[in-house]
Amino acid sequence: MPTEREFQVAPIVPESVMHNTKALSNLQSLTASIFGVAAGILGLESYNGFLFYFVFTLLTTVLFYAFRVAPTSLKSGLGMFDTSRYYRTQYEFWTGGIFGGLAGYILTWTLFYGLIRA
């Protein structure tokens, strides 16, 4: 965790942090509903459904990394899977949005499960 002194030396732009976080969380809540529909169509039940969600959310994040973060951050000399150019912590990027979309996922999952197997 950076100290106060480091923030003074290398200041951070709060608007950019908000913009980036919003971009990622918008994407994740949108795709979560899509994954819910898919899980409903596939008829997944119990743990399989949650496993499906976690796998696909991680995949979305990896895709997002590959298309939005990687091209510029690799060019600027950062290592592979290093998101420090756009996000404050690695943790925030890779796991921050997982639980945000879970409610929407369960909503559409149960809805489509019920619709298709009525």
Add this chain to the structure above:
Amino acid sequence: MTWISKSTSALGLLLFTHACYSAHEHSALQAHRAASLSSLTTSHGGVGVISSLPLDIAIETIVATFVITFGLVLGTAKLRPIQWRVWAGQIEREGEEGFKNSSGEVDRDYVGNPFKLLESRPGFVDIRRQRQEFAEWVKGQ
């Protein structure tokens, strides 16, 4: 969103709708068949026996999910560097170019050069010349 992201998402949604409809038809057909079979044989087999989803529908669903996700990821906004020096450097180098959203307009919250205050300064006012000009104008009236 650019056209490529839009068309990819649209293709994915089309596949998705088709998979959803197919799955619904499949389950309706299975339920109907089970009901007619049980009425024929009057056996007490479970009416709600639903065999698992056909493989092609499952594959179509997974592929459609991938395609939609891909389209949505392509449609996300460009990220901005969070470190002040990187961010300001990008503005200096690229100007508005780096802060366009995917439909080609400059983002509303684009603030411009953060060092604008330092780079432009109003010159000193030459008060003597202005006073002289005014005096001449008054004389001319």
